[in-house]
Amino acid sequence: MTIDEIQPIATGGWTQRGGTPTAPSRGLLRPLGLREVTLRTGFWQRRQDVNRSASLAHIEHWLERAGWLGNFDAAGDGRLPGARRGREFADTEVYKLLEAMAWELGRAGDLELDARYRAIVRRVAAAQEPDGYLNTNFGRPGQRPRYSDLEWGHELYSFGHLIQAGVARARTFGADELVDVAVRAADHVCDVFGPDGIASVCGHPEIEPALVELYRVTGERRYLEQAELFIDRRGRRVLADIEFGRSYFQDDVPVRAAEVLRGHAVRATYLAAGAVDVAVETGDTELLDAVARQWRATVARRTYITGGIGSRHQDEAFGDDFVLPPDRAYSETCASVGSVMLSWRLLLAQGDARYADLIERILFNVVATSPSDDGTRFFYTNTLHQRVLGTEPAADTLVPRASSTMRAPWFEVSCCPTNLARTFAGLAAYVATSDDDGVQLHQYAAARVRTALPDGREIGCEIETAYPADGRITVRITEAPDTPWTLTLRVPHWATGATLDGAAVPTGQVRVRRRFSPGDTVVLDLPVRPRFTAPDPRIDSVRGCVAVERGPVVHCVESVDLPPHVPLEALLLDPSIAPEDRDGAVVVAGRLAPLPDGEWPYGTPAPEPGAEPLEVTLRPYHDWASRGPSTMRVWLPLINAG
Amino acid sequence: MTIDEIQPIATGGWTQRGGTPTAPSRGLLRPLGLREVTLRTGFWQRRQDVNRSASLAHIEHWLERAGWLGNFDAAGDGRLPGARRGREFADTEVYKLLEAMAWELGRAGDLELDARYRAIVRRVAAAQEPDGYLNTNFGRPGQRPRYSDLEWGHELYSFGHLIQAGVARARTFGADELVDVAVRAADHVCDVFGPDGIASVCGHPEIEPALVELYRVTGERRYLEQAELFIDRRGRRVLADIEFGRSYFQDDVPVRAAEVLRGHAVRATYLAAGAVDVAVETGDTELLDAVARQWRATVARRTYITGGIGSRHQDEAFGDDFVLPPDRAYSETCASVGSVMLSWRLLLAQGDARYADLIERILFNVVATSPSDDGTRFFYTNTLHQRVLGTEPAADTLVPRASSTMRAPWFEVSCCPTNLARTFAGLAAYVATSDDDGVQLHQYAAARVRTALPDGREIGCEIETAYPADGRITVRITEAPDTPWTLTLRVPHWATGATLDGAAVPTGQVRVRRRFSPGDTVVLDLPVRPRFTAPDPRIDSVRGCVAVERGPVVHCVESVDLPPHVPLEALLLDPSIAPEDRDGAVVVAGRLAPLPDGEWPYGTPAPEPGAEPLEVTLRPYHDWASRGPSTMRVWLPLINAG
Structure with a gap:
């Protein structure tokens, strides 16, 4: 029996397509599912394989070893707070592992992985309280009360990651225990933070995109409204002033009034991603334009050449415009994951190739940089200038987050390995999209694409390339309707001199509209010579x-x-x-x-x-x-x- | 009645000479007292006057207002921990104010200031416990136990500043209540941290130079031995590893083995100053050479053009060699005060003009930069590049330490204003020294110098100059023996082309040995044209x-x-x-x-x-x-x- 034979309950039509991390109900482009785009031998497939075969187990091992998984057992057994291990957000690493496993199961079933996933879900579910609350760090005798520290407690942030894991499972499998847990958690959040509830937000955004995604899965409009409420509340000084200033958690200026991303870079990108989600679902053009404007200003003035963001070690934050020191660059791996999330949402909404350009830059120069070849060590920060020889941390060492000058197996704050795991597992989702008239290729990797347009026309193609080592990308049509449709290819902004089937094409997007036949090829040549x-x-x-x-x-x-x-x-x-x-x-x-x-x-x-x-x-x-x-x-x- | 008529008890021969912040018992050069060197109208006298007339009262006002002085009353009244205000090291700002007042009283008596000083001392003394322990933040029911957090608790650091205040009073006045308190505190420290006591050190060095100075005042060798023990213990990983690493508090490498200053810049300079003190008093040439070597490496590779040190905001620390970004420069005011303390000690021990060169650079470009013209606002950090317009904090605002881009009236961590106050009050001490054969001028300011050499020969001179606006320094002899002696003048390292009485002189030191008569002048011309x-x-x-x-x-x-x-x-x-x-x-x-x-x-x-x-x-x-x-x-x- 393979996992495909386990009874799935269809949710939003995604389960057969392998799921997708974000699924907006409108926008210029539609995402494809993890079974509609399959990576083939090449740069990214190798990394995705290592993630599946090594990183997931490595992460699970460390979550057990560091006791962060055990926190859930201790919650069920009444051994908290005494037995609790890790920082206040340790629960989320478990959730991000579950999310990664869910995407991985979505793109390619595996009974053994499914069993490991289910075993963890059982432990998590056992810790949920009757009213839906779930956090191993708050609310028990001897612990601080629930929601007594919105600035630093990360409770809603934790729910966000729990819900995103549930969304991943719902989209790739259907209803199951984790989806139940996530729905009950979301209901709890809406009960407590709704229009008549606590009129505040979480110090670390994340609940916002999660609630919108759960709305997209379930159709429960209350989740969308709660996300909208969180977006609207922020920036009105509802959180306490802290040493780093309220800009640290983006509570200085309302989202729709801000000019640029600022403060803690992961927080900034997660919040902006959630704002795009809310804007798209509510048709709030003003909000969407505001985030797009912030994205442009951030790319033009606050982004490293690698695509990395956040130059300050002290508060893991953006510096002022153009303060991008290569030494002591922070460029946190997670901030780049957040930046991909944000750019992808803007790309789906607005279709502009610049968003895919940034995603490419981040993927090749931060996401690919962080993990070791064997997928068991990671950079938390990604400096652009290393002045002194680093020291390889021992394999059994848990190191402070930004102190290692070499990749490290695990961190006291270990958000980056799990963030990478879920990104690699869902990586194929960023390769291509569709619209009513055809398919758009945004990222170049050896891959197979098979999808159906909304009118039922089936389209398939193979992308053959050794990119980025080589600049030739051959798209071979494998399935095509007998009516014309449009194949759109991104020409990266750096690719001056690119040609399509031998003819010069400008940077941006190039569209080929015609009736294709299986076997037809379109050849894009990108000039990858060094510059x-x-x-x-x-x-x-x-x-x-x-x-x-x-x-x-x-x-x-x-x-x-x-x-x-x-x-x-x-x-x-x-x-x-x-x-x-x-x-x-x-x-x-x-x-x-x-x-x-x-x-x-x-x-x-x-x-x-x-x-x-x-x-x-x-x-x-x-x-x-x-x-x-x-x-x-x-x-x-x-x-x-x- | 002036303060001179209040009965002083002579201590170490210093009280008539106005006291001096450090008084090594050996070394190439001997410091002069605050009444042996008097600043006259000019750049530094104006700042010293503002310090006396405005900053001391401003600081006292804020210590009351922030409740940090009240902490001592609360300790006496049994209202702690409930009534305690401020950070764990808040006591020390009171001690540094007392030290500043003591130097100020030493250089120029003032009954009103003396009364304010005595009133604060009474409140401090009332909080001392029978065994000499004194700290408003530890050891009471509801507070953490004494010495339970050597990494961050700052208890020995607090004793250090208390003792330095007591030393200032002893040197400028004689025995009094504060000197008693300091001696009892030092005895307590030796009892608890002696050879058979807690075998550790304080996360923030400061007790080390303080104990040596108290040894110099009292002759009690136990204090010197305790300081030596603290110096020797550090660097052997006696403190816990923290996120910033043990280098943060210099517990990574023993003092005598280190190659360069590193970690938290204030901690590094205070420790190095204490190491010089120990080395000088114990004749430990190896230790002295080690610190001198660290000083040279730090000046050559880790110092801003302003003389400021410490480039990292996150841990207020030195960066790697040559990491000296002008934007987000930290260059904490206190680190420069510590660097003056260190350089002055090395100058007294070794006589090298480079130490005085650095002191000059720091004084004109960090110490003079931090306070506002009216002495009631301060820079905590001293950036070399401000990219965005700052905002003037309101006069009644207490701001986070490094967040202000303008001078601020007070900080949550307010170490810098009090450190400046004690430095300005004792500033004349850095102008000149003597040895068996004459007088050395290290800093150029309009001033009067009157001292007696060890053999009883009396020397007096007036320094007339508009330096640094003008480069001409005229030394007019006012008192001289009828035997030859040597007047030594520093020629700053930047002063290529300097002349002495019209003849070219190299940079470094120039010595004039002859029999001087009152009225003789020596004219040094330094080329201050811009470069x-x-x-x-x-x-x-x-x-x-x-x-x-x-x-x-x-x-x-x-x-x-x-x-x-x-x-x-x-x-x-x-x-x-x-x-x-x-x-x-x-x-x-x-x-x-x-x-x-x-x-x-x-x-x-x-x-x-x-x-x-x-x-x-x-x-x-x-x-x-x-x-x-x-x-x-x-x-x-x-x-x-x-």
């Missing part, structure tokens, strides 16, 4: 530097690739010699600056670089630190930049 | 920029000095046109870069600057933000730096 990229002069921290990109992949220099006598900090790039592909790697030319050895580091003009040219091999940034400790930099200083 | 200063190329965050210095004073551009159509971020400096003095201000030439307006801030080469030259007036950095909110930068990007 120099200069920063806006207002990004002071990288003045006089360039980065090297190749297609969507940001590259870096690692000290392990330098000759032994060359310190990374002495390397100056020669911008007059173009970077080139050689033997599968990117090679640039530079020269070596003698390093001053003074008592005071100010006053001496920069020493002249040596005359001897030097060739240096760059590596994709997402691979960095995979060969042991190294120093690393993405932004390379130019000769004569001072 | 460009380039950073070490490893300080990535200011690549392609220069700063403008004039004498010891770092300058900056403020937006209030720019024409209305010129945004600060568009200004590019023309390095081919030298900065010049004009009408008492520094003027530089630049051009204006058009600012890109793209959707993505990477990929576009920097736009060409406009052809029109532009003149811009700079201001001393220490004056910035004194004319209302402005944006500001110290490091100015050069034309063509990319």
Whole structure:
């Protein structure tokens, strides 16, 4: 018996299609399900396989070991608060694992994984209280009262992740115990925080997109209204002022009045994603436009070249405009997951290729960077400049979240591994969409797409590519109606010189509308040769530097690739010699600056670089630190930049 | 009756000389007392007067208002913990105010100030417990037990400031109630943390230099031995590992093994100052050399051009070598106070002019920057680049420590105002020293110096100068023996081209040994014309920029000095046109870069600057933000730096 034979209860028509993380009821584009898009051998399928085969078990192991799963048992057994382990939001890592498992089960059934999923669900369900409340950290004798610390308690945030896990299960399987738990939790939240209830919000947004998604699953309008209420309440100083200021949890300015994302970057993106969900479902154009405007300002002024966001360690927050230091970059992995969530929602609503451009950048340069090749170690933060050699944490170490300069197996705050797990499990969802007239390809990966348009016309295609190593993307039609339809391909913003079937195409989107026959191909060639990229002069921290990109992949220099006598900090790039592909790697030319050895580091003009040219091999940034400790930099200083 | 008529009990020979903050029993140079060096009308005397006339009362007002003084009354009345206000280290602000008052009383008696001082001492003394313990935050029913949180509890740190206040009183007045309290506290510390006691240290160093100073006052060797024990214990992982790592409180590496200052910058400097004290008193050359080596490495690689230290907001800590971002610079005022303490101790021990060079830099560019002209508002952090207009906090606001972009009247953590107060009150101590053969002038300010060498020869001089506005320093001898002696003058490291009585002198120290007669003058001319200063190329965050210095004073551009159509971020400096003095201000030439307006801030080469030259007036950095909110930068990007 495979999982497909287990009796599913259909929910919203998604279960046969494999489910999808977000399913708006309107918008320019419609998402496809995890069984409508299947990744084939290549860059992303390899990572998705590792996630399934290694990361899920690794996470489950650590959740047991750290006692965060045990917290639910202790709740059922009456051993709380004494037996509780972990931070106030530890419950959510269990929920995010369940969500990841649900997507994974949706895209490819597996009885053993299903059994593990069900075993965890039983433990979680046993901890739910009769009124639907569920949190191992509040409300029992010896614990703080429920909702007594909305600023830091993360109770609604926890419900949000619980509900998102339930939504994943409902969309990929149908009603089950977890879906029940999630619905009861959502009802509880609406009871307590409704129009006549506690007139406040959670310090950490997340409940907002979760409630809208549960509304989309169940049709229960109360969930949507509650999400709308949370969005409207925030920004009116309903939470206490804290050392970081109310902007930390976006309670400084109402969502529809804000100009840019600010404060804690994960909070900011989750909230904005929920605001898009509310706007789309309620037809609130003003709110949608406000978030789109904030997205544009954030991309133009507060985003790293990797797509990462949040430059401050102190409060895991956005800095001021153009404050994007490469060293001590925070660029939390979870903030990038949130940014994908937000951009995907805006793409579905508005169809603009820029949203998919950002998703591509984030996927190749943050989401692909965080996990180790074997899927059992992770970067919590993603710096763009490592000045000192890191230390590999021992395999059994639980490390503080941002302290490791190498990938670490687990963290005291371990939100990133589970966030990656659910993202990898649902990754195929971001590849393609459909509308009434055809299919749109947003991300390029070897994949198979099979879907039916709303009028019933069935469309299938194979995407053959070695992207991003190679820029050729061949779309081979496998199923097509005998009427014309439109195949839309994204041409990334960096892909000046791209061609479609040999003809030049501008960046943005290219549409091919015709009657296709099975066997037809459309060939998009993207120029992935390496290129120099200069920063806006207002990004002071990288003045006089360039980065090297190749297609969507940001590259870096690692000290392990330098000759032994060359310190990374002495390397100056020669911008007059173009970077080139050689033997599968990117090679640039530079020269070596003698390093001053003074008592005071100010006053001496920069020493002249040596005359001897030097060739240096760059590596994709997402691979960095995979060969042991190294120093690393993405932004390379130019000769004569001072 | 003046305070001089109140009966003092002589202690260590200092009371008639006005006391001195540190009084090592050996070393190359001997400090002078606060009545041996008197500041005259000029840059520093104005600030010292404001400190006396405005800041002391302002601080006392806030200590009452915030309830931190009331904590001591509540302790005596048995109203703790319920009535306690403020953070765990709130007691120390009271102690630092007492220390400031004691120095102020030492340099110039004042019955009214003495009465205020005595009133506070009575309230503090009433809270001391029979065994000498004194802390309003620990040890009572309902409070945590004494010494149950050495990492964060700040109990020994509090004793340190209490003892330093007692030392100030003993040196400037003699035995009194506060000195008694301090001695009993020190005895308690030795009882509890001695060789057979708790084998640990305080998370925040400060007890170490305090105990050595009390040893110097009392001759009680036990205090020195206890300080030595604290120095030796630290760095052996006696404190718990915390999120910031043990380097935060310098418990990662033993003091004598460390290569550079690291971790929390205030902690690092206080500890290093205490280590110098211990090394000097015990003749431990290895320890002294270790701290001197750390000082050199820190100055060469971890210090801002202002002399400020500590670049990280998150943990108020040093970054890695050369990580000195001008925006989000932390550069805590207290860390600079600690750096002056450390450098002064090393100067007394080793006589090297570089220590006095750093003190000058810190005084003019951090210590002078923090307080407002009227002495009632303060910068806690001292950024070198302000990108957005700040907001003036209301006069009655208590703000989080580092959140204000303008000077603020008081902080939730308000260590900086009281640290400044004690520094300004004792400022004259840093001007000059003596040795067996004469007098050394380290800092230039209009002042009068009168002292006696150990052999009884009396020396007096007047220093006449408008420094730093003008570079001429005239030393007029007012008293001199009829035997030769040496007048030593520091020539700052930036003062290439300095002359002494018209003859060129190298930077470092210049010595004039001869028989002087009253009325003789020695004239040092320091070239204070403005100059460009380039950073070490490893300080990535200011690549392609220069700063403008004039004498010891770092300058900056403020937006209030720019024409209305010129945004600060568009200004590019023309390095081919030298900065010049004009009408008492520094003027530089630049051009204006058009600012890109793209959707993505990477990929576009920097736009060409406009052809029109532009003149811009700079201001001393220490004056910035004194004319209302402005944006500001110290490091100015050069034309063509990319």
